Amino acid sequence: MIDPVIIVPYLLACLLFAVIPGPSVSVVIANSLAGGTKxxxxxxxxxxxxMISMVFVVAIGLEAVMTFVSGAFEIIKLIGAAYLIWIGWKMFRSSGRLDMAAGDRLPIGRYIWQGALTNWSNPKTLLFLSAFLPQFIDLSRPAFGQIMTLGIICLVVAACSDSVYALAAGQARHLLTAARVRMVNRVSGVILMIGGVWLALQKRA
Known part of the structure; x- marks a missing residue:
């Protein structure tokens, strides 16, 4: 059980963490513009x-697991950075045709994979969670359940914040002409490529 006294400050901290745009938000907006809100x-x-997998890593707190993840950061980061640059380049070169027309099959797996890989590509997220969540636990009680609960709350807040971006971008796509779609795709593509370069240059804290 989480101490009710910490809920309000914790929610405010989660909201602050969630509303700051990062590479994941860029991918959410880009995909919403191209394929709609879904x-x-x-x-x-x-x-x-x-994110829930990151919270689980923090919750179990095994030194061996943290050491492995820490050692894999560089590889994960570079793979994610290359992926962001690749999809950014594809978007930059797109013709301006919206990817999803009425009746088309939504490539669900592709979008889920993009979201997961982009989030895991940013080592700062796991480092933030590992430093952030323990500050709100009661050390007199088992930490695992508390960290998982706090992590899920943070996840829900982040998902709600990101959904606002998805809904706004999904609605905006209906107002775009082909020329405007081309412009938006190029801007989004540049943002994603910059995000990929930014990830590649990040140093582990």
Whole structure:
């Protein structure tokens, strides 16, 4: 059970963490513009799945696991950075045609994978959670359940915040002409490529 006294400050801290745009938000917006609100929401599902796995790593607190993840950061980061640059380049070169027309099959797995990989590509997320969550636990009680509960709350807040971006971008796509879609795709593509370069240059704290 979480101490009710910490809930309000914890929610405010989670909201502050969630509203700061990062590479994941860029992918959510890009996919929502290209494939509609559902595409953005499936991307958010991917980021949520990756985040809960990060919370689990923090909750079990095994030194061996943390050491392995820490050692794998560089590889994970570079793979994710290359992926962001690749999808950014594809978006930059797109013709301006919206990816999803009425009746088309939504590539659910692709969006979930993009969201998960992008989130895991940013080592700062796991490092933030490992430093952030323990500050709100009661050391007199088992930590695992508390950290998982706090992590799920943080995940829900982040998912709700990201959903606002997805809904806004999904609605905006209906107002776009082909020329405007091309412009938005190029801007989004540049943002994603910059995000990929930014990830690649990040140093582990």
């Amino acid at each position: 595409a953005g929401l499936f991307t958010i599902l991917g980021t949520a799945l990756s």
